[in-house]
Amino acid sequence: MPRCVRQREYPFYLLNGRLPTAPQTFNAKPGQRARFRIINAAGATVFRIALGGHRLTVTHSDGFPMRPVDVDTLLISSGERYDLMVTLDDGVFPLVAVAEGRLAQAMGVVRTGRGAAPPPDAAPRELAGRVLALTDMAATAPVRxxxxxxxxxxxxxxxxxxxxxxxxxxxxxxxxxxxxxxxxxxxxxxxxxxxxxxxxxxxxxxxxxxxxxxxxxxxxxxxxxxxxxxxxxxxxxxxxxxxxxxxxxxxxxxxxxxxxxxxxxxxxxxxxxxxxxxxxxxxxxx
Ligand SMILES: [Cu+2]
Structure with a gap:
């Protein structure tokens, strides 16, 4: 068997295959409601998700509807999926996925207006806000x-x-x-x-x-x-x-x-x- 190292270190983390220095941009108009379907396709990383300047309304867990709950951030592990609904503000916002326990992140950009793209190490304050908890999450009646x-x-x-x-x-x-x-x-x-x-x-x-x-x-x-x-x-x-x-x-x-x-x-x-x-x-x- 190959020798296993104690902790894997990765040079980069990607969002839709893109580096934070060349991020994917999601374009929309101010006031539009956007759905973000977050899929953790990484092999061994837990990510902490946040969108600068916005709260996240979590609507689905692993494809199943749940009673919508508003949070600032959430953790997602390999294989998990969460659907997030957001009413977008006017501006340019970082969508970050911080690798838990590492000083690194994946990032995309949500753009509804003019302005410079956020830096690749953008750290929206929402990351330190209210975290989605299992106790927040209730299935809707049809799937209970x-x-x-x-x-x-x-x-x-x-x-x-x-x-x-x-x-x-x-x-x-x-x-x-x-x-x-x-x-x-x-x-x-x-x-x-x-x-x-x-x-x-x-x-x-x-x-x-x-x-x-x-x-x-x-x-x-x-x-x-x-x-x-x-x-x-x-x-x-x-x-x-x-x-x-x-x-x-x-x-x-x-x-x-x-x-x-x-x-x-x-x-x-x-x-x-x-x-x-x-x-x-x-x-x-x-
Ligand atoms: Cu394990």
């Missing part, structure tokens, strides 16, 4: 997952070792060429309401992605979920990829309605190859 006690709960411990740079789920290593060797699948039956408790026991961010299903966010807890949840969420947003910060436990619910053998994995491109995946396995589904 009904409240129902789970038939089965699986604990999904996000585990690993920084020194070794080896990342795992439930302390087991997934091998892509022999998916069922060395892991204990998370078994479900067709029709069950399933709860996954995603518990991050590492000091790293892990964006967790479930194939074949979307889930509703049900509760958030700190301190690895010891003690009661910090927040129960009545009609949590629907997502298929979820950033689980260090030390947090986030419970998500879904109905097992898509029989098969489905991967659940960390979306960090350097964590997955070290074995950070397992299988959601339908049994007796014939």
């Amino acid at each position: 997952v009904s409240a129902r006690d789970p038939d089965v709960t699986h604990l999904v411990y996000l585990t690993g070792d920084m020194e070794e740079f080896a990342w795992r789920i439930n302390a087991e290593t997934y091998h892509p060429h022999a998916p069922f060797d060395g892991i204990t699948p998370l078994e479900v039956r067709y029709g069950q309401r399933v709860r996954l408790a995603l518990i991050n026991q590492t000091p790293m961010y892990h964006p967790v992605h479930l194939h074949g299903h979307s889930f509703a966010i049900r509760s958030v807890a700190a301190n690895y979920g010891r003690g009661p949840p910090v927040a129960n969420i009545k009609h949590g947003a629907i997502k298929d990829t979820l950033l689980v910060p260090p030390g947090q436990r986030i419970d998500v619910d879904f109905t097992a309605d898509n029989p098969g053998q489905w991967l659940i994995h960390c979306h960090n491109a350097y964590h997955l190859p070290t074995g950070m995946a397992t299988v959601l396995s339908y049994v007796d589904s014939s």
Whole structure:
């Protein structure tokens, strides 16, 4: 196996393939409503998004509608998608995506009027403003997952070792060429309401992605979920990829309605190859 370095450093971060020194410009007219569909296509970077001079109305999470919520900034991890609606002011504004933990950013320009383009290191004050929280996010009525006690709960411990740079789920290593060797699948039956408790026991961010299903966010807890949840969420947003910060436990619910053998994995491109995946396995589904 190639030697893994502790932290990847990248020379550049790109927005629609462009450098901040030669940014894409999004042209519009003052007063127009613009939708920005933010897709984190990076392999291993969490970005903090802001648009200078504007608040962001978040309308969709991973393609599913949510009750609109106004924030100044939001975090987005690999594989996540957020739709933002903005009523544009008159001028020239930086749309920035700051790489968390790095002194670097991707940037585009939103232009509705005359003026110089912002510098490539523009740092709009919105970056320090109100951050989107999972507890802000509620699914709209048509896409809600009904409240129902789970038939089965699986604990999904996000585990690993920084020194070794080896990342795992439930302390087991997934091998892509022999998916069922060395892991204990998370078994479900067709029709069950399933709860996954995603518990991050590492000091790293892990964006967790479930194939074949979307889930509703049900509760958030700190301190690895010891003690009661910090927040129960009545009609949590629907997502298929979820950033689980260090030390947090986030419970998500879904109905097992898509029989098969489905991967659940960390979306960090350097964590997955070290074995950070397992299988959601339908049994007796014939
Ligand atoms: Cu990871």
